[in-house]
Amino acid sequence: MKKEKKMKLSLPEVELMNSGHMACQGCGATLAMRFALKALGQKVALCIPACCWSVIDGPFPYSSLDVPIFHCAFETAAVSASGVKAGLEMVGDKETTVVAWAGDGGTFDIGIQALSGVAERNDDIIYICYDNEAYMNTGIQRSSATPYGAWTTTTPVKHFKNRPKKDMEAIMAAHRIPYIATASIGYPEDLVKKVKKAKEIKGTKFLHIFAPCPPGWKSQPEDTIKLARMAVQNAIFPLYEIEWGEKYTLNIKLKEKKPINDYLKIQGRFRHLTKKEIVFIQEEVDKKWERLLLCVNGSK
Amino acid sequence: MKKKKGAQKIVFKSEKDFPLMPMSIGSMLFNKTGAWRNIKPVINLEKCIQCGICWKFCPDVAIFIEKEWPVIDYEYCKGCGLCAEECPTKCIAMVEEEK
Numbered sequence: 001m002k003k004e005k006k007m008k009l010s011l012p013e014v015e016l017m018n019s020g021h022m023a024c025q026g027c028g029a030t031l032a033m034r035f036a037l038k039a040l041g042q043k044v045a046l047c048i049p050a051c052c053w054s055v056i057d058g059p060f061p062y063s064s065l066d067v068p069i070f071h072c073a074f075e076t077a078a079v080s081a082s083g084v085k086a087g088l089e090m091v092g093d094k095e096t097t098v099v100a101w102a103g104d105g106g107t108f109d110i111g112i113q114a115l116s117g118v119a120e121r122n123d124d125i126i127y128i129c130y131d132n133e134a135y136m137n138t139g140i141q142r143s144s145a146t147p148y149g150a151w152t153t154t155t156p157v158k159h160f161k162n163r164p165k166k167d168m169e170a171i172m173a174a175h176r177i178p179y180i181a182t183a184s185i186g187y188p189e190d191l192v193k194k195v196k197k198a199k200e201i202k203g204t205k206f207l208h209i210f211a212p213c214p215p216g217w218k219s220q221p222e223d224t225i226k227l228a229r230m231a232v233q234n235a236i237f238p239l240y241e242i243e244w245g246e247k248y249t250l251n252i253k254l255k256e257k258k259p260i261n262d263y264l265k266i267q268g269r270f271r272h273l274t275k276k277e278i279v280f281i282q283e284e285v286d287k288k289w290e291r292l293l294l295c296v297n298g299s300k
Numbered sequence: 301m302k303k304k305k306g307a308q309k310i311v312f313k314s315e316k317d318f319p320l321m322p323m324s325i326g327s328m329l330f331n332k333t334g335a336w337r338n339i340k341p342v343i344n345l346e347k348c349i350q351c352g353i354c355w356k357f358c359p360d361v362a363i364f365i366e367k368e369w370p371v372i373d374y375e376y377c378k379g380c381g382l383c384a385e386e387c388p389t390k391c392i393a394m395v396e397e398e399k
Contacts (some may be wrong), residue, residue: 007368009352018304019361019376020331026380030359058331061310063324188356214380222381225357 010189012038021064023056026221028211028228030056031185032130033065033101036209039195042067044097045084049077049111051103052137052213053130075110077102078118081125097126097199104131104145108166119175119204126198126205129168132213140216147236148284149277151218151269160272164284168208169242176245178203184210184237186228190251194241210237218268230263235289240296248295260285303364303373304329333360337379339394341372347391354383354392 016037023030029052037044046069048054054071058064072080081100088096102111107129115127134152135141142152144166155161172180179201183191191209198205212227214220219227231237232252239251260282264270273281307327312318319325343354354370355363362377363370384392 007350007352007365009355009365011356015361017361018327018329019373020328020333021360022328022331023359025336025378026382027359031357034359034361058324058328060322061312061319061324062326062328062330064328069324220381222385224359224380224382225386 011035011192012041014038014041016042016066018064018066020058021056022058023052024213024215024221026214026224027052027056028185028213028224029053029103029130029132031188031224032128032191032209032211035185035188035191036099036101036128036195037065037067039192040097040099040199043095044099045088046070047072047077047081047084047098047100049080049100049102049106050074050137051101051106052132053101053103055137074106076114077106077111078115078125078127081127082118082121082123085123085125098124100125100127102127102129103135103137104129104133105135105143107131108144108168112171115206116175119172119177119206122177122203124202124204126195126207128195128207128209130209130211132211132216133165134213134216136213136216148281149270149273151272152216157272167288169206169240172206173242173245175204177206178244179205180208180242180245181206182208182210182237182239182241184228184232184239185212186210186225186230186232187239187252190239216269218271219266223266227263227266230258233258234260234263234285236260236263236285238289238292240292246299248292248299250292250296257286257289306330306375332375333378334375337377338397339379339381340374340377340397341379341381341383341392342395343370343372344391344393345369347389349389351388353386353388357382357386 017034044067077100081098085098133145140152141154146161147165181194183194212224235257241249307329309330310326362373381394384394
């Protein structure tokens with residue numbers, strides 16, 4: 001064996017997630033939680049509505065996380081977190097960070113009115129949405145986060161989804177909250193940095209984490225990180241921050257965007273797409289990227 | 301970083317043993333997810349450059365750092381192959397599980 005050298009780790013060593021959870025092989029949501037908890041530390045309380053994570057955590061007398069979790073109703077992730085925070089402040093605890101941890105269905109469709117209310121009141125919570133682009137827990141139904149052209153069980157191949165993904169960051173930016181960021185599990189250092197930054201800011205913070213799902217996307221379990229990284233390099237899911245709804249900052253600057261074909265090819269849910277539709281998706285992605293660049297350059 | 305101690309499965313003998321509130325009183329560590337896998341990762345330490353990327357990207361927290369070297373915990377590894385795919389020197393090989 002070689003000479004031993006000191007190992008340099010790019011992430012905090014604290015480990016608040018245990019093995020033995022119920023996630024699928026190569027789950028992206030699990031990695032998102034692991035990285036977020038590394039950044040947040042022990043002083044944190046989580047509110048989890050019905051989503052994949054309410055199953056991954058384990059059945060009744062068990063839990064796979066070393067932090068307190070409150071399982072709430074589907075549409076109330078944001079208000080539950082706001083209530084927990086208010087309760088903690090009443091008993092004099094001002095250190096604990098309260099995090100609402102919801103999937104894309106609980107954020108984009110069902111929980112949006114509660115989230116909008118909390119953002120308008122500017123309650124002091126972090127709202128984290130891990131986005132696997134469909135209702136994966138109940139068996140891959142379409143949500144408003146599903147991208148154009150994707151197969152799901154409610155949008156079968158003959159009638160695939162013909163509407164684009166909802167632009168959640170723009171909706172949240174219109175609320176003028178202090179901090180909005182997108183992160184990806186393919187870039188863990190960036191994710192940890194953003195969660196740490198959100199922890200320091202007072203007010204409502206919204207984080208959108210891209211988390212691939214191998215069973216739902218019909219991809220191989222070992223490609224999870226590759227897909228997350230490709231989505232950033234294709235500009236399908238660019239990484240940026242918005243402060244007070246106005247100041248845009250781009251985190252990963254792309255010299256040249258990679259073509260979208262490789263990303264679509266390794267996912268079974270896009271296998272039915274014809275060349276015409278792929279060109280259409282590429283145009284949509286280019287338009288969205290141009291819009292983002294305009295926002296970034298305009299706020300300098 | 302260090303391997304956590306395993307937990308016991310909780311058995312309620314009667315209704316009186318139930319906690320008054322529906323709260324978690326045990327850890328999921330009793331659930332040995334290693335039985336799920338078909339292929340297992342094996343690290344060739346000769347080629348390892350100690351970058352820690354396998355530890356970083358393990359969704360099952362089944363890779364530990366012991367004395368500056370990565371060690372796989374086969375009790376919990378689900379065999380997804382993320383570590384083998386992400387390893388920069390490709391020193392992790394996925395081997396068929398023996399029956």
